Amino acid sequence: MAHKTEFLYLSEKDTIEAGVLNAEKCIDNAEEVFTLLSKGDYLMGGSNHNSHGLGLVFPKESPFPNMPVAGPDRRFVAMPAYLGGRFDVCGNKWYGSNAENPKKGLPRSVLTVTLNDKDTGEPLAFMSANLLSAARTGAVPGVAARHLARKDSEVITVLGCGQINRSCLRSIATQLPNLKKVICYDIFEAAAKKFLDWEKQELGIDGEVILDLEAAVKEADVITVAASRLKPLYVKDEWMKEGVTVLITGPMQTDDSFWMRSKLIYDNVRLHEAYVQEAVESGDIAGYYKGVIGGPIYTLIDAGKMPPLANSTSIGEVILGEKPGRQNDFERVTFVACGMATFDVGLGYDLYKTAVENGIGTMLTLWDDPYQK
Numbered sequence: 134m135a136h137k138t139e140f141l142y143l144s145e146k147d148t149i150e151a152g153v154l155n156a157e158k159c160i161d162n163a164e165e166v167f168t169l170l171s172k173g174d175y176l177m178g179g180s181n182h183n184s185h186g187l188g189l190v191f192p193k194e195s196p197f198p199n200m201p202v203a204g205p206d207r208r209f210v211a212m213p214a215y216l217g218g219r220f221d222v223c224g225n226k227w228y229g230s231n232a233e234n235p236k237k238g239l240p241r242s243v244l245t246v247t248l249n250d251k252d253t254g255e256p257l258a259f260m261s262a263n264l265l266s267a268a269r270t271g272a273v274p275g276v277a278a279r280h281l282a283r284k285d286s287e288v289i290t291v292l293g294c295g296q297i298n299r300s301c302l303r304s305i306a307t308q309l310p311n312l313k314k315v316i317c318y319d320i321f322e323a324a325a326k327k328f329l330d331w332e333k334q335e336l337g338i339d340g341e342v343i344l345d346l347e348a349a350v351k352e353a354d355v356i357t358v359a360a361s362r363l364k365p366l367y368v369k370d371e372w373m374k375e376g377v378t379v380l381i382t383g384p385m386q387t388d389d390s391f392w393m394r395s396k397l398i399y400d401n402v403r404l405h406e407a408y409v410q411e412a413v414e415s416g417d418i419a420g421y422y423k424g425v426i427g428g429p430i431y432t433l434i435d436a437g438k439m440p441p442l443a444n445s446t447s448i449g450e451v452i453l454g455e456k457p458g459r460q461n462d463f464e465r466v467t468f469v470a471c472g473m474a475t476f477d478v479g480l481g482y483d484l485y486k487t488a489v490e491n492g493i494g495t496m497l498t499l500w501d502d503p504y505q506k
Contacts, residue, residue: 171449174217275304294362
């Protein structure tokens with residue numbers, strides 16, 4: 134019996150038409166994914182089923198002339214996942230990254246997402262994923278803002294004025310009904326000014342560039358962190374006011390006292406436990422911790438200065454009403470997110486379904502009948 138297999142190809146333009154830039158829908162999608170994570174209805178790679186992904190990292194030197202060598206942000210990463218619930222699909226985000234790409238007119242990372250039938254393995258869709266990945270990255274702190282930020286928050290400070298924080302602010306702003314001011318901080322003044330121009334045009338919110346980090350932070354009711362991994366910021370505990378909500382999407386250094394005094398909510402505690410497991414297996418715990426967003430927290434936990442991760446809270450548990458989130462306006466609440474392929478698969482699935490329903494994209498044939506059976 135012949136078995137034809139087709140899949141849907143979605144270009145970047147197609148994903149826009151399918152709604153990848155609709156922040157509210159992306160937040161709703163991410164919120165649903167969070168509930169599945171807390172229920173355990175998902176799988177990712179690794180023996181612990183929670184590995185962020187498998188990275189191909191190049192050596193510092195190579196005797197082979199064509200083999201790439203290490204450079205800033207130079208790597209390939211495969212991020213597979215199964216997502217349950219109504220999604221019930223497997224997928225993989227695949228990306229290559231190189232800090233030299235902008236010189237060639239390219240984004241730093243080039244990303245794609247593939248969706249596959251969970252039973253047969255047949256491809257369902259192959260799509261451009263730079264906007265998808267940015268949208269789901271921004272939607273994650275958007276969900277956190279929905280459930281953890283004070284509703285009277287008026288000032289948000291953006292630490293790191295790159296593309297990722299554009300997506301974060303686009304989402305977070307939809308969840309802050311009283312937002313009146315955006316403060317833009319970056320180590321590069323030009324980047325901060327460009328970000329401010331963008332947000333005024335797209336979001337229409339008043340704002341200013343502040344190049345003094347302390348001054349930029351002191352006024353904030355909400356802080357979104359998506360600064361460079363190569364130059365992490367050091368934000369002093371004393372600069373942040375009571376009741377602040379800190380949404381961490383990129384690395385941030387701060388005083389131990391801040392982590393210890395803040396109510397920490399994680400994207401998924403199991404993911405952070407997997408990071409710790411992988412750090413132990415690496416044989417260089419301190420070195421591994423330096424490369425991940427939650428490293429400063431894990432260090433304090435290992436030293437016995439903070440409760441173990443097993444006693445911590447995932448935001449899915451807050452959404453489901455199983456554990457408390459913010460309990461008063463004076464708590465400092467910090468949300469820590471490290472990125473999971475489940476969100477790429479979840480958002481990719483909804484874009485795929487929307488595209489199918491609206492005739493968006495191009496159907497491609499894998500085979501009319503497989504040559505080998």
